[in-house]
Amino acid sequence: MPALLSASAFALFAQKGFDGVNLDQIASHAGVTKGSLYWHFRSKHELVKAACTHYYRHYQRQINEEIAHLIDPGERLRHTLAVAVRTCLLDEANRVFTMEIFTLAVHDPEIRRGWQQFYDSVRCFYIGLVKAASLAGAVQTNDPEQAVNLMLATMEGIKLRALFEPEICSSEHELRVLRGLERILGMTPTPPIAV
Amino acid sequence: MPALLSASAFALFAQKGFDGVNLDQIASHAGVTKGSLYWHFRSKHELVKAACTHYYRHYQRQINEEIAHLIDPGERLRHTLAVAVRTCLLDEANRVFTMEIFTLAVHDPEIRRGWQQFYDSVRCFYIGLVKAASLAGAVQTNDPEQAVNLMLATMEGIKLRALFEPEICSSEHELRVLRGLERILGMTPTPPIAV
DNA sequence: GAAAACGCATACTGCGCGGTATGGTCGATG
DNA sequence: CATCGACCATACCGCGCAGTATGCGTTTTC
Secondary structure (H helix, E strand, O other): OHHHHHHHHHHHHHHHOHHHOOHHHHHHHOOOOHHHHHHHOOOHHHHHHHHHHHHHHHHHHHHHHHHOOOOOHHHHHHHHHHHHHHHHHHOHHHHHHHHHHHHHHHHOHHHHHHHHHHHHHHHHHHHHHHHHHHHOOOEOOOOHHHHHHHHHHHHHHHHHHHHHOHHHOOHHHHHHHHHHHHHHHOEOOOOOOOO | OHHHHHHHHHHHHHHHOHHHOOHHHHHHHOOOOHHHHHHHOOOHHHHHHHHHHHHHHHHHHHHHHHHOOOOOHHHHHHHHHHHHHHHHHHOHHHHHHHHHHHHHHHHOHHHHHHHHHHHHHHHHHHHHHHHHHHHOOOEOOOOHHHHHHHHHHHHHHHHHHHHHOHHHOOHHHHHHHHHHHHHHHOEOOOOOOOO
16 A cells, blocks of 8 residues: 555656645545555655655666667667657656656755665666677767766756657657767667667 | 845745745845735736746846857857856756746746747757857857757756756866767867856 | 825735544454 | 454644735825
8 A cells, every 4th residue: 555655646746746736635546545644654755755766666667678678788778768768758747757856856855865866876777888888889988977977967958848848749859859869978870770 | 126026036936946935035035024025916926927037037138248248159159158057057046946947837837938938049049159150160060950959958957967966066077068068069179268 | 285096014814735633444363 | 252453534733824904104196
């Protein structure tokens, strides 16, 4: 039941924002009442943290599954980017939730540390991909870490643009954005692969 | 007095967030009371919009002043970027306020439209700079609009990173970020200029 | 100089919602 | 079968705060 409540919290937070949802709604969404909710969580803040953890786990599992079947380092990197871009442009819940986290993180050190940790693991993951792809000759960068940092920043920015310009959430723009990220990473241009 | 209240609202919002500040505090900051505040603004929402307008105006005036004395198109672009990067990394109030706007814009169409309009004007401004610099030979891009879009996305992402990694707010990182943005725009590398 | 309009302060209301107090049900334990 | 604790529902509290009612001094208008 705690897991179900976390999932409900995430779903509602990612739809209406932290301040747009009250505890009654979350409990109701999980099929229980507020009294039960407070048996598992001490406060709304605890529930927010639980929703964050839910998000982190979900994200990392998804990205691992997506490239589990690929062996070629270049393809692994390329496919990871493609999935990430698609998520940025199409997964509105993701966009909304991360925006909420960011704003909260500004004023809440605990939430901020959680996101820092998550983001570090994502960065390490990408650096590993880039280094492997570099050895395989699919990438030409003299500073993988710097390139990944720049690319990740761009990706976050893309998410913001998607928020304000729904028209860029098309497959045409998807490709263009992907090309941009690949250029930032120093990837050697190759024909697109199916996603 | 409305202008003073807008400025107070902006200052406090940019420090504690929209939900971290109440109307009494804003009125007090402006040296009046809530009764007076409601004489000039019909609701807290109106005040938020006023704070946004305050921000838009301030931003555009500042950027225009910064490059007013420059004539060479390449230098104009380079200096604009330098100032923008410095703002992203050092101006914490700016970061906090824009984050707040973004989160609000997700759920509020009116705020969203306001930001879209502002962002469009910023984009046009940059495209103009890039095209001029391109004619002057300081930039090599076949698609200025696309390049500016990517660069602006990266800049927003940098702001986010600055939020979570205070250590990148150093002059060393500032230069590195600047180089990254210039590369995205396709600028021909030249020795740095004093800011 | 009366009256209207403006600009502000004081005091109050209403309510949404986070949090609590309490009691009921059901399975495990001995 | 008595008891204890995990799990959940109902009902309630209280507080922060957006928004309102009202009144008072000062300026403008004719």
